[in-house]
Amino acid sequence: MTATRRRGGNRIAVPARPLEVTKDELESAVRETFSQQVAVPRPLAVDPAGAAIRRARRVQRQRAMTGLALAAVATVAVSTGVAQLGAEPRRSAPPTVVLGDPYASARPDPVLSSEPSIVDGQAPGTEVDLIVGTVIVGADGRRVALPGVGPAERAHRLPENAGWLVVGAATTAGRSLWSVSREGNAQVLLAGAGTIIVSADGRQVAWRDGADLVSAGVVGTQLIAPVRTPAPATAVPDGFVGDSVLVRLDPARPGHTIWHPSVGPVPVDADRATLNLYGALPDGRLVGQISGARADGPCLAVVDPGRELAPVHTGCGATLSPDGLGAVSGDGRWLLANGRYDGAESALLIDVTRIGGTVAARPAGPPMTGAVAWASPDAAAYVDGSGELVRVQVKSVLAGEPAAPSPVPGAGPSDRPVVVSGS
Secondary structure (H helix, E strand, O other): OOOOEOOOOOOEOOOOOOOOOOHHHHHHHHHHHHHHHHHOOOOOOOOHHHHHHHHHHHHHHHHHHHHHHHHHHHHHHHHHHHHHHHHOHHHHOOOOOEOOOOOOOOOOOOOEOOOOOEOOOOOOOOOOOEEEOOEEEOOOOOEEEOOOOOOEEEEEEOHHHOEEEEEEOOEOOEEEEEEEEOOOOEEEEEEEEOOEEEOOOOOEEEEEEOOEEEEEEEEOOEEEEEEEEEOOOOOEEEEEEOOEEEEEOOOOOOOEEEEOOOOOOOOOOOOOOEEEEEEEOOOOOEEEEEOOOOOOOOEEEEEEHHHOOEEEEEEEOOEEOOOOOEEEOOOOOEEEEEEEEOOEEEEEEEEHHHEOEEOOEEEEEOOEOOOOEEEEOOEEEEEEOOOOEEEEEHHHHHOOOOOOEEOOOOOOOOOOOEEEEOO
16 A cells, blocks of 8 residues: 655555445444444433432441440440449449349349239328338329238338338348339348338438448339448448448447448447437437446437547437337437337337437337337327327327327238338
């Protein structure tokens, strides 16, 4: 093939070729073009598969970022918890009787009553809540059944009137602690414990568990932040002083000590004078019996927890019972306790403000057999030895009219009523 140079520089002319196309060749070219277009698939305007894949990838990326964030938060929380446990190694010991304890290695499921139950009908108002058999009778007449709870030894109101804490009677397996809502839901919080003590406001619990004493907070239907420490074999919790636990080192001897769970173990040195403590005054000081002040029996005293329970005021004159049953009114003015008056067993009403001199006691009614519940600063109630309810009015007692017991509807010889403490 040769190129022909033309005018216009060094451009080379294209080879000459025939421009004539026959009809058959044109038809063949058209057919080939259409066949190639059909063989190549055209892209869809909407691609469902691609959209699904892109959406899945976006979800996967979001989950990955969320997982990383949660992992970071968990790492910080665990690190903080490890640091706290390192400061107080006894916190990590698992209380074997706590159901739902966050430190326990094996956490049993909560135990609920079979069915929440509100008993039909209203009971007469009693100023205080009572447990009669297997039913809680509220001061307002509301009746809540307690299926599966068993015999009750003591009961306390939960804060904000949310329900009750019920301490079961002692059995060969120990004591139990139940939380019962006002709707009738019952859940066991402790099982197989020794002595169980509930604070006056229902927000704290302390108990004996084997060789240890344990203290925990109460939130809803759970015990939180349990702290335990070894204790002498005879030591038992005996009450609360703020967030600290009042411990009696040996019930056979005088003396109490105060355990501060956030500080350390139970102090082994007791005051060696206090016998029974009835409750706290609004300023935090305690009212109780002390020995050694008089040869013919114990005297009343106001003791200071901040000074190792040293007596601040001492008053003698009233003959007090060694059983220690009694309670101080909410305003700290009155003490209702068991004792003797004119040689006879009686519940005594004592003016706490008179402790510091000769204490004058007035007979308030028959002796009590359990807890005392102050419904107001001027009215209290308890159950006597016959299982009847005794309602004490301060004004009446001061006027020389002791309270008389009255039967509790529905109570029988085998189901002595239990007065509910707390406000």
